[in-house]
Amino acid sequence: MATGMTLLDLCAYLGLGAVGAASINLLIGMLMALRYSPVRDWPHRHINIFALHQWTAYCAVALALTHPLVLLFVHAPRFRVIDIVWPTHSPLQPKLNLAGAGALYLLLLVFVSSLLRTRMGRPVWRNLHYLVFPAAALLFLHSILTDPALKDGHPDLLDGGKIFVEAATLVSLLAVGVRIWLRGKGLRPAGRVKATGRAERVAEPAAGAGSARP
DSSP states (O other), X not given: OOOOOXXXXXXXXXXXXXXXXXXXXXXXXXXXXXXXXXXXXXXOSOOOHHHHHHHHXXXXXXXXXXXXXXXXXXXXXXXXXXXXXXXXXXXSOHHHHHHHHHHHHHHHHHHHHHHTHHHHOHHHHHHHHTTHHHHHHHHHHHHHHSOTTOSSSOOOTTSHHHHHHHHHHHHHHHHHHHHHHTTTTTTSOHHHHHHHHHXXXXXXXXXXXXXXXX
């Protein structure tokens, strides 16, 4: 007989949603860094990938924030506010919960820095934006190893939700590998990359000559 969705189910679904949104956001961000163009490349259509990147970030942060808040309404085990904010003494799996909290705080830092990027300057924003990678690592670690039933701390790694997180982790790792492999080249046509490189080399002496003027 169906009993409906419990608070623990809601908490788990919010966490899975956060993983999915963060993974999509990470993939879109790496495509943007590789100079991906949906007009030049597949699907050859005008798509605002910057807006997609923004909205997936909003979704990831919102879901990651609401995910632990649900635990405050669970009767057993009992979570206090301090167990959410700084879960070193949370009722179950405190180390993994601390990893989840660390992922949330890093995501918030990246998110807020993006909102203030015009004020803080691009170099500072860019350096802070790299924190998304350790945030993703902590998020995947927390999501894979935590027990969604809050019973014995031994999750079923072949559960549907866990398989979803494991697949997201694998895809993200492969995407990071491709990003590193294509570093400096991106997804632009080879001729354009060479032309850009030549233009930069020509511009450098010209800039030097200009700076030598009295």
